[in-house]
Amino acid sequence: MALSDDELDRYARHIVLPQLGGAGQLRLKQAKVAVVGAGGIGAAVIPALTGAGIGQLTIIDADTVDLSNLQRQPLYETADIGNAKATLAVNFARARNPHVRFSAIKTRIDGDNAASLLSGHDLILDGTDNFATRLTVSDVAVSLGIPLLSAAAQQFQGQVALFHGRPCYRCFVGDAFDTDDCDTCAELGVLGALTGTVGNFAALMAIRALSGIGPDAAGTLHLFDGATLTWRQIRLVADPECRTCSMR
Known part of the structure; x- marks a missing residue:
């Protein structure tokens, strides 16, 4: 090549x-990258990875555009309301770089389909906004042996971490969030510009990991406070009782 x-x-x-x-x-x-979620985080990640020349991007999102999304999701326009995010994101990205291969998956990822949707990729980047989906994606990433980049933004707080085997995302958050009734940005709010900051940082980490720049960043949580404009790092520790990665 x-x-x-x-x-x-x-x-x-x-x-x-x-x-x-x-x-x-x-x-x-x-490189082949699966982006789970084409919302606030994905709206920054997808253009950045497309512009960087990632060979293949699979965009997985079952949602359609809502008026409230436009505050933080610049992939979409007012005229796009009601249309599928995955399709719109691929159309936007394909116009930006014809050398990248794209796949739009307009299906909600869950325990039944996650392995088939995510297998064959070199990196999974999760920008979804609920713990149940994040834990499902993490569990499957561990079972498939694929590195996972997890990025989230809520209110003024952002967090990004790269996981590769052990510790895993479940080691970080535990087992208490395997339901869909946890708080999301719809209930708690999120500053629109924060998702772009966090998403671009996640894209930078992805490019760094895939191209082999610098030491391995797996196992370190990067926290950003948009109110104080400060970053800090926390080294994550594997949970000896983790039901996902403790036996691997």
């Missing part, structure tokens, strides 16, 4: 970076 003349021009600002170069750009071109 090689970069075409158009790709060499398109990714020129990447290729001149000594930490990335042509070899790193080729690794991005060979």
